[in-house]
Amino acid sequence: MNTHLETAGISPRALEIADKVEAFVRAEVVPFERDPRLGAHGPSEELADELKALGRAAGVMTPHILEGGGHLTQRETAAVLIRSGLSPLGPLACHTCAPDEGNMFLLGKVGSPELKERFLGRMVDGSMRSAFFMTEPAEEGGAGSDPSMMQTTCRMDGNHWVINGRKTYITGADGAGMGIIMAKSGDGACMFLVDLPDPAIRIERVLDTIDSSMPGGHAVIAIDNLRVPADQMLGEAGEGFKYAQVRLAPARLSHCMRWLGACIRAHEIATDYANRRMAFGKPLVDHEGVGFMLAENRIDLKQAELMIYWCADVLDTGAPGTTESSMAKVAVSEALMRVADRCVQCMGGQGVTADTIVEQVFREIRAFRIYDGPTEVHKWSLAKKIKREWKAQAEA
Structure with a gap:
């Protein structure tokens, strides 16, 4: 189990769920990472159904949505979704993946009782994407x-x-x-x-x-x-943009959670490689050029985790969290890009092969810097807010 993740403010129930998810992903999902049914457009439907069946049997299907329709807090959800992301296939097997996770959240918040009855149950149990x-x-x-x-x-x-x-x-x-x-x-x-x-x-x-x-x-x-x-x-009618914000702020943060898990795993693989691989008479980790990259990874991973929990706490107050989720999206995606890049670099030629998930995580994180709003759009939005706040203060 990963011993470096935060547990403060997370209930024993949520930690138990998170540990169960992590054990499942590491033991049952990771072996599928080189399955031939993984294609350029994602896992095949056959593989997706097989993974979800495993998640269902293990009792980790949509683990952040509780029996009876309750939902873990955003802080607790972070503890669970980070662990589901320890494999690129983990969110699929646990049904915590995009866009389903965000769609379930939106439907639960805005949908009529009739629409929930018609659609939500099949989404939560993983029988429908x-x-x-x-x-x-x-x-x-x-x-x-x-x-x-x-x-x-x-x-x-x-x-x-x-x-x-x-x-x-x-x-x-x-x-x-x-x-x-x-x-x-x-x-x-x-x-x-x-x-x-x-x-x-x-x-x-x-x-x-x-x-x-x-x-x-x-x-x-x-x-x-x-x-x-x-x-x-x-x-x-006419409220679509408002509903989009209901969905986008928490969904944006969920992306951060899952991809943090992926980078934690990539860092584990790079660390193992750097400690086993010998070069110039000593393990790679003992060369400062490599050891320092792993140290920087540990710093970036912890900062990303803390940023996620900070934004989750804001959402748990009932606030929209639009600004905070923009800040988290920028900080986390950019930090994780650095982590993924260093993992590839530490592993040299092995890092650019598909023999481990490090190469895939690097590609996925590069896309993450664009998905749910490019870094530059979020910075522009934050800059406009800074200007509005300055103007309001100047005129006060």
Whole structure:
């Protein structure tokens, strides 16, 4: 078990769940990391189902959602999700992966009792994957980091909404059983829950991307005259951007949690290699160039962990945590990029092979610096807030 993770403020119940998740990932999930069913667009559906069956049998399926529908605190969730991330396949096996984890959180917060009954149970038990349809193709001037640029439209027609548009980078759309679609009406942004597949929602292609841990990959989608019953709107018309923030702040932090786990594991592998590999008459770790990189890793990993718990504590107060999650996303993604890069460097030629997960973690973390908002967008948002605060103080 990892002995360096924080336990302060985490209940014995949550620590027991976290330890159970870690034991499961290390013993039962890690052996699948070189499975031939792992492809460029993620694990196959067969492999995903096999891993989830193992998680279900071990009692670690959606471990942060408690029996009866309760939810661990964000601080407790961090303790669990970090450990689920110790393998790139861990979040899939434990069903703590994106986009499902964020979609379950949003549906639990905003969904009507009818929508929860229809969709949430199958998501929590892992029998159904989901997708979140927000980002749009840049060449068409669609929404990316700026959701206000949304081009996908929705209009009322009788007791149905009709949706048209194109989406891109839609994680897990291929093989998903449910989707949350964001579109704009005359009242503003709206969200809809839809059953998948649907003939009006067409996968144009699955993109070849730098990461490869998420089932279904990332797809380009065309939506042509999709008819959605009015009672499948999530919340109220025009409130879509508000609901997106309900989802995005905690989901952004969950990404930090899972990928911290991945980097902890990569550091363990690099440390083992540096202590076993001899060069110039002594183990690599005894050469300052390598030993110092591992020491810097330990510092970055601890700072990332503490940043995650700080933001989790803010969310646990009921605050939106928009600013704090932006700060955490920047700090954690950049720190973990340094960690992953050092792990590759410490291992030399072995670090760029697929013989260990270090090479994959490096690729995944590089993508993480863009997913859920690039570093630069979050810094820009924080800079605007700094300017607003300065102006308010100057005028006081």
